[in-house]
Amino acid sequence: MRMSSLILRTAVRFILPLTFLYAAYAALKGHNGPGGGFIAGLIASVGFCTYRMSYGDRAFHRLLPVHPRWLVFVGLGLAGTVATLPLVFGQPLLRSASTTLYLGGSEVHLVSAMAFDLGVLLVVVGVAVGMISRLGEELDR
């Protein structure tokens, strides 16, 4: 499946980095402002999909060199690990921990739930991109 519109392709060249940037922002900011792993995952997926639609399968494969299922596996593994890790320390499932880092004078508040969120992000991207590209491949036949 491919839309060979020059306007779209040119636009996507600029939109794609912005999408990823916004997705990263939403993921990092999510705990305190609008955003979060799920939204960030969807944003990134939309970016991936638009790119695939305008540049085709092969170029998309170059952008994301692994099969999307690896994103799903890694994401689910990360989320599962973060969820079960507290059990090792005798804490209930999913108990979050937090720490504050001082980077160049500014405080960065880190919560373990953010790693969980990152797992959610990866799963969402993997599933959405994987399904769409798989179905797209089917259409390319």
Place this chain on the structure above:
Amino acid sequence: MVTAAPYLVLAAVGAPVLAGLATMLLPASRRLTRLALATAGPATSVLLMAIHLGRNGVSTADTPTGTIAWVPSLNLDISFLVDGLGAFFALLIAGMGVVVVLYARAYFGHDAASLARFFPTLGFFSSAMLGVVLADHLLLTVLFWEMTSVSSFLLIGWDRDDADAGKRAMQAFFTTGLGGLALLGGVLLFGGHTGIWRWSHLMAEAATISHDGTVVAAFVLMFVGAATKSAQWPLHDWLPGAMKAPTPVSAYLHSATMVKAGVFLLGRMLPAFGALALWLPLLVSIGAVTMLLGAVLALNQGDLKKIFAYTTVSHLGLLVAMYGMGGASTTGGLGAISWDLTQIASHALYKAPLFLVVGALAHLVGARRLPHLFGLWHRPGAGAKAAAVVLLLSGYALAGGPGTVSFVAKELFFAATTRATDLHPVLAVVGVMAIAAAACNVAIFVRLTTTVLGHRSGVGEAADAPVVPAGQPDRWAFMLWAPAAALIALQYLGGLVPSLWNRTFRGIEVNVHDEAFATGIPLAWEPFLHPGMPLLMTAIAITAGVVLGFSGWMRRDMVDVHSRIWPASYRGILRGGHRIFHSIQTGHVRHYLAVVFSVLTLCIGWAAWADPAMLRPPAGMDPFEYPAGLLLGAVVCAAAIALPMVTERVVRVLVLGASGFAVVGLYLVYQAPDLALTQLMFEIISVILFLLVLRLLPRADRRPRIRVLPRLALASVVGISIGWMTLLAGHAADNRADDAPTLGKFFEAHSLEGSELTDGRGGEGRNVVNVILVDFRGFDTLGEITVLATAALGVWSMLPGRRRHREEEDLAVDTGQEVQT
């Protein structure tokens, strides 16, 4: 204080499976090491049990062997009871395990792959059996019981290329699995009713258990479990069917272990339930019928393995009847059960050699049917001669000839039946049936003898015997008959020198109720010095058996009518399941939705009927409070109405998208940026997905399967009632008192910092929505992403990828051609 005893027993239970699994780590070429390791498993169990018994002695109901905490919250722990019954069975199982492992080495010979698969599977089975006989906790027994079902399924269906073996394994698994379920039901019923969850507890409290309906029902269920495992009539057909298994498996499963599990369970239940009025009639009737049926069917078979399978069925019936009559001993002091373990051991000690030698014959001579074995003794080769000797010696024990333990065991049973007639004259029938069954066994021995010793010049020349390649001569070939010889030697040792047997068994025999045998089993010739009813019965049985054996009657292969039960019921289950499946799963989304929505409407209707206030419009609502929301709501409604009118699928998707984007607007109007953003992205992706899928779908099927009017009615009712519910819910939230505790307020209050409600722990975030997602309801999110991942896996597996295809293309076209499109 932590005692070592339960850990010792646990190690004994686990040793066979651990050793079996460890053999898989060794390379296939290290066959001797593998064999040594596999033998070491059950041998370790024997050793550990001996150490345990030496240190702690046999435990009784008051001194169970101790427990290891396992799941304390479920009141489930690993507890063992090494009483006489358990210790005897454990030693029998582990000891027989050693023999079978050694025999399997000779049986499978150079077939290293089979051997590699056999050791772990057999170890698994041995451990499961050891667990059954040693467990103290009722549920632990059930757990191990199920493990024996699973592992015996693997063993019986050993030959993967034989479809019939698979079917037979399935039959065995279904039958014993059904019994396992009944046993679980009985255990739960009993435990829930009386609060007794341990065998030791059960025995100690035996006298106080009331005989009410629940206890009787629990007993019947447990008996069903025991009866299916021990192949009792009418569900005995799985046992002869399981003869599809390789001989080491048959020898192990049908002599000492699997089928004896049911008998063992009855032995465990005897002290507690023996006093039930139902015990004796139920067990004796089922057992006696099985005993006679098995014996008659055994006589009517030509295949040695089938013969011994049916004699096993027969003997299991005998043991069940024996425990049945033992019920009278626990209450009335009637000495109808004595030396039960001796009777069980006697069976194991001649049945295992019989099976082992059948396998040896299949290897050495290439035949298993009686006519093909004619003149076996006169065949060349030391192996065949040795096998013939063992076969005849074991057959003699099968017949219960004087000089063997088996003879004494039969005497014990006859004595029990004569005693039981004191209880009720009708039990004399059991004695008659026992004589008939014994006569059949004698006749089988006569036929074995005449066949094996028959001279070559006679009729029935074995030339038509199928010549099976007997395999390469192997230095382990003697192991084909040596284990059988060792086992049968014990029969004669015990029979001729009973003082040895008595010294071994007196300590563990619990049920010695006949004062005639109070000191021990008698010497071989003692019954002849004090003739009585049992000896008369033996004489009748032997005479009748010899006549029957030489006669021409009952020589054809008889088909057991009960063998039709399983195929018929299996087919019935499959057909019924098929029919139900097709009436429920029509494959049309419309039908599923209709069902789901009808149920939903009914639920809401029921709620409205229960609380008519739901039907009144909420007071004090201003519909025009948010004009923008009203407008967007109208867009959603318009899209919904337009949707069924459009016929083109793509347009439908776009209309659906319009509705979705209007919802995004609604979220913005009501100040929910997170939701709006999510909905927006989700709408984009779902529109893309829809468009992709629609292009892959076949042309629309225009014929509606449900008529339009009912569909319209259902849709309207569902839409209106859900809308109405939403309105009510929103109104209720508006009108709540300000200080009412709600989840929303809790989340708002705790998303950043905790309070004493949450042990001072907060979500450490200002975005309540996200904190709910990853912290408060993080478990939900974990579940949701798992569902997502599963759905994606489904897509990838149902539409198999073309990645390899594409990689090939990549190699061919990796020159930047995509730019020019």
